[in-house]
Amino acid sequence: MKQKVFLVISVVALLFTIVYSTAGGAELPFYAQEKEIENSSKMIKSEKKVAGHPVLKNISSEPGIVEVELTASPERLSLKPGSESNVYAYNGTVPGPMLEAFEGDSIIVHFTNNLSEMTTVHWHGLHLPFIMDGSPFHPIAAGESFTYRFRLHEGTAGTYWYHPHPHHRTAWQVGMGLYGGIIVRDPNNPLPNTLEDKLLILSDNRFDENGELDFAKANTRQKQVDDMNGREGDVLFVNDEIMPELSIRSGEVQRWRIVNASGARTFRLGIEGHKFTHVGSDGGLFEHPEVIDEIVLANGERAEVLVHGTADPGSKVTLQALPYDRYMAMWRPEDWDKRRELLKLTYTSEPSVEKQFVVPETLRKIPTLKIEDATETRIMRMSNGKINSKIMDMKRIDETAELGATEIWEIRNLVGMDHPFHLHGFQFQVIDRNNVPVSQRKWEDVVNVPGFEKARFIVRYDNYKGKWMYHCHILDHEDQGMMGVLEVK
Amino acid sequence: MMISKFVLPLPAFLFISMMLIGIQSRAQSAVPEPNSQSDIVLITASDYAFDAPKEVASGWTTFEYKNEGNEPHFLFLTRMPEDVTFDEYAGDALVPFNAVWYALRDEGINTEEVYERLGAQMPDWFWTLEFTGGAGLISAGRTTDVTLNLEPGIYAMECYMKTEDGELHSMEGMLRELVVSDTPSEAAAPEADIAITLSNFEMAIDGNLSPGNHTVSVHVAENPEEGYGHNVHVARLTEDTDAQEVAEWMNWFDVNGLQNPSPVIFAGGMQLLPEGGTGYFSLDMEPGRYLFYSEYTGHLGVFQEVTVE
Numbered sequence: 001m002k003q004k005v006f007l008v009i010s011v012v013a014l015l016f017t018i019v020y021s022t023a024g025g026a027e028l029p030f031y032a033q034e035k036e037i038e039n040s041s042k043m044i045k046s047e048k049k050v051a052g053h054p055v056l057k058n059i060s061s062e063p064g065i066v067e068v069e070l071t072a073s074p075e076r077l078s079l080k081p082g083s084e085s086n087v088y089a090y091n092g093t094v095p096g097p098m099l100e101a102f103e104g105d106s107i108i109v110h111f112t113n114n115l116s117e118m119t120t121v122h123w124h125g126l127h128l129p130f131i132m133d134g135s136p137f138h139p140i141a142a143g144e145s146f147t148y149r150f151r152l153h154e155g156t157a158g159t160y161w162y163h164p165h166p167h168h169r170t171a172w173q174v175g176m177g178l179y180g181g182i183i184v185r186d187p188n189n190p191l192p193n194t195l196e197d198k199l200l201i202l203s204d205n206r207f208d209e210n211g212e213l214d215f216a217k218a219n220t221r222q223k224q225v226d227d228m229n230g231r232e233g234d235v236l237f238v239n240d241e242i243m244p245e246l247s248i249r250s251g252e253v254q255r256w257r258i259v260n261a262s263g264a265r266t267f268r269l270g271i272e273g274h275k276f277t278h279v280g281s282d283g284g285l286f287e288h289p290e291v292i293d294e295i296v297l298a299n300g301e302r303a304e305v306l307v308h309g310t311a312d313p314g315s316k317v318t319l320q321a322l323p324y325d326r327y328m329a330m331w332r333p334e335d336w337d338k339r340r341e342l343l344k345l346t347y348t349s350e351p352s353v354e355k356q357f358v359v360p361e362t363l364r365k366i367p368t369l370k371i372e373d374a375t376e377t378r379i380m381r382m383s384n385g386k387i388n389s390k391i392m393d394m395k396r397i398d399e400t401a402e403l404g405a406t407e408i409w410e411i412r413n414l415v416g417m418d419h420p421f422h423l424h425g426f427q428f429q430v431i432d433r434n435n436v437p438v439s440q441r442k443w444e445d446v447v448n449v450p451g452f453e454k455a456r457f458i459v460r461y462d463n464y465k466g467k468w469m470y471h472c473h474i475l476d477h478e479d480q481g482m483m484g485v486l487e488v489k
Numbered sequence: 490m491m492i493s494k495f496v497l498p499l500p501a502f503l504f505i506s507m508m509l510i511g512i513q514s515r516a517q518s519a520v521p522e523p524n525s526q527s528d529i530v531l532i533t534a535s536d537y538a539f540d541a542p543k544e545v546a547s548g549w550t551t552f553e554y555k556n557e558g559n560e561p562h563f564l565f566l567t568r569m570p571e572d573v574t575f576d577e578y579a580g581d582a583l584v585p586f587n588a589v590w591y592a593l594r595d596e597g598i599n600t601e602e603v604y605e606r607l608g609a610q611m612p613d614w615f616w617t618l619e620f621t622g623g624a625g626l627i628s629a630g631r632t633t634d635v636t637l638n639l640e641p642g643i644y645a646m647e648c649y650m651k652t653e654d655g656e657l658h659s660m661e662g663m664l665r666e667l668v669v670s671d672t673p674s675e676a677a678a679p680e681a682d683i684a685i686t687l688s689n690f691e692m693a694i695d696g697n698l699s700p701g702n703h704t705v706s707v708h709v710a711e712n713p714e715e716g717y718g719h720n721v722h723v724a725r726l727t728e729d730t731d732a733q734e735v736a737e738w739m740n741w742f743d744v745n746g747l748q749n750p751s752p753v754i755f756a757g758g759m760q761l762l763p764e765g766g767t768g769y770f771s772l773d774m775e776p777g778r779y780l781f782y783s784e785y786t787g788h789l790g791v792f793q794e795v796t797v798e
Contacts, residue, residue, distance in 0.1 A: 330579050330580060330587065330659075330660055381538070383538035383661075386536060414535065415662035416665070452543065
């Protein structure tokens with residue numbers, strides 16, 4: 001069995017209720033309160049079926065503190081029906097259990113590395129102190145423990161994820177199963193808590209004929225392809241399942257939080273006959289919702305979408321991974337244009353919801369980072385495996401900036417494949433792509449730059465000094481050294 | 490200027506050249522208007538990519554080619570046939586070409602087999618590609634200007650040097666589309682003070698090869714009926730450099746040929762031009778020995794070793 005930790009949602013929800021009310025939360029726009037308690041049995045059922053997310057148990061009774069235990073260890077689990085594989089797992093599950101907290105909470109994670117190699121836990125997208133970032137600068141040796149402590153800043157409600165980040169070993173460790181989701185909730189959620197909230201962690205993997213995870217061997221053609229494209233798997237997962245089923249009622253609107261936790265695959269998502277309302281990105285909700293037919297998520301990116309149940313009761317549709325060409329023509333896989341099915345969405349037989357949810361025109365206010373305040377423009381030229389012709393050197397500082405400074409980064413992709421660019425520690429706002437302004441301000445920590453294109457973002461280095469990584473989030477590229485260090489002083 | 494020639498042992502290349510499938514060439518306008526300012530287009534090479542604009546004007550265009558990488562790079566421009574896309578070039582030509590290179594590198598197939606396999610695996614249109622010039626090899630940190638007269642169309646920019654691990658730079662990412670628009674540039678060809686004429690079995694250099702900056706014209710008077718044609722790479726030779734070793738290193742078909750690290754500093758040059766075509770490149774020379782060498786036909790005598798005094 002894959003899940004070794006039993007679901008404790010109702011307990012966690014109860015704890016959150018206590019924490020929140022003790023902390024002075026007056027109203028009840030609190031997702032985990034009534035809704036989860038009320039629906040706990042249903043949630044357990046539906047999570048087993050679809051979301052499959054055990055939640056890290058809060059062992060603290062202090063208000064505003066979420067204290068959890070997390071262990072990385074080798075396990076033998078069944079990731080796909082009919083076979084077992086040697087994997088790495090957080091608390092015995094793949095994906096690892098979800099970390100759920102509120103803006104303003106202090107997070108304490110007692111982490112133990114039970115692997116036979118060093119690792120880290122990178123809290124992807126969160127704004128936190130340098131030594132808590134889980135970057136390659138702070139490895140945790142095999143058998144050692146470390147306690148991560150950080151506070152979730154106001155305005156950071158959104159969907160994040162955690163994964164290891166040891167230098168040269170990230171693709172391997174994530175591929176072996178180390179990744180999990182994070183939801184930071186807003187006490188004043190602008191979307192109704194009555195919306196069904198789903199966390200979909202997308203990933204892929206490759207298996208050999210014995211059911212073991214398959215990693216290309218050195219000096220093989222497959223290794224060369226993986227080095228160039230990043231390792232992709234032919235088996236696609238939504239959370240811990242292959243082609244799981246999710247139910248929706250006709251006329252219902254659900255809130256889906258989607259994480260692309262794959263090592264390299266870009267997901268272009270669509271549901272035939274359906275539109276999404278795109279309401280959020282890496283760093284939380286947009287100012288204004290956008291209606292879209294499909295969504296492209298490079299690895300590392302997250303999206304929040306509202307799924308509108310516009311089909312008839314009893315009908316069935318699928319969430320598909322549509323073809324997306326992110327490759328140089330010389331390395332493009334033969335089956336790149338294959339449509340793949342990810343998730344079955346089944347409409348209940350209940351009659352349509354009578355009072356349909358109307359999406360608010362404004363979700364929140366996002367602060368403006370002004371271009372005129374930028375004191376520097378940093379140009380990042382990305383070729384395969386290098387940034388600005390350099391391979392990552394842990395002893396080298398590539399860029400230096402002042403704490404509090406606002407700067408522009410111009411990411412130029414000089415080759416014919418996509419490179420998703422990730423900056424640690426600070427959320428940024430994309431300004432334009434190929435000189436065309438973007439539709440609205442959004443908080444992001446990954447910007448995917450297609451081949452031969454460029455994008456500019458603006459960022460302010462608030463609060464935390466340190467040596468922050470920036471890199472291509474194709475994990476094989478990152479491991480090859482397509483990474484640099486920004487020191488904020 | 491002192492010009493001397495050295496003798497290469499007759500390699501198998503002569504045979505190979507005879508085996509080569511002929512590349513059809515199309516003559517460019519070879520009558521530049523002298524003394525005019527060209528448009529400057531910056532192209533920056535890195536390991537392994539080109540930073541370049543997507544589109545340039547047709548007609549006379551000057552490319553400032555800057556090598557910010559750590560390895561030598563050249564800029565090889567190829568014009569696609571009308572019905573062939575850049576993507577097809579990358580996927581349908583470079584991939585089998587690379588497979589043949591691997592067979593040469595890893596299986597030790599002989600050069601005859603190389604051409605047999607290329608003949609069998611390359612798409613028919615490959616043999617109608619137009620090679621339209623470009624910058625010769627320049628070493629890390631150097632810059633050269635090349636001026637070319639380009640017709641509208643879709644071009645591929647490419648460097649097929651080899652990495653230390655024996656991978657083609659183009660497969661690593663040094664392959665990029667360049668659109669030459671119908672809009673003509675208003676520039677004209679620069680005025681050259683050194684003229685190189687390339688013909689079968691001979692490279693003629695006219696002009697005063699003195700220390701300092703020069704504008705060099707390269708005119709292809711004739712191309713071989715079979716084979717790729719002539720180009721020029723300018724290598725700075727040290728006192729200890731064996732010119733013959735440099736020439737051998739420039740043989741791409743040798744497993745270790747055109748592979749990083751290079752034995753000498755390269756100062757630029759001109760890539761393959763169609764018969765009758767002329768292009769220009771800038772050349773900054775110090776006193777010393779230089780080898781002007783045609784990568785494809787140097788072994789047939791298309792080279793000069795000169796001393797700048």
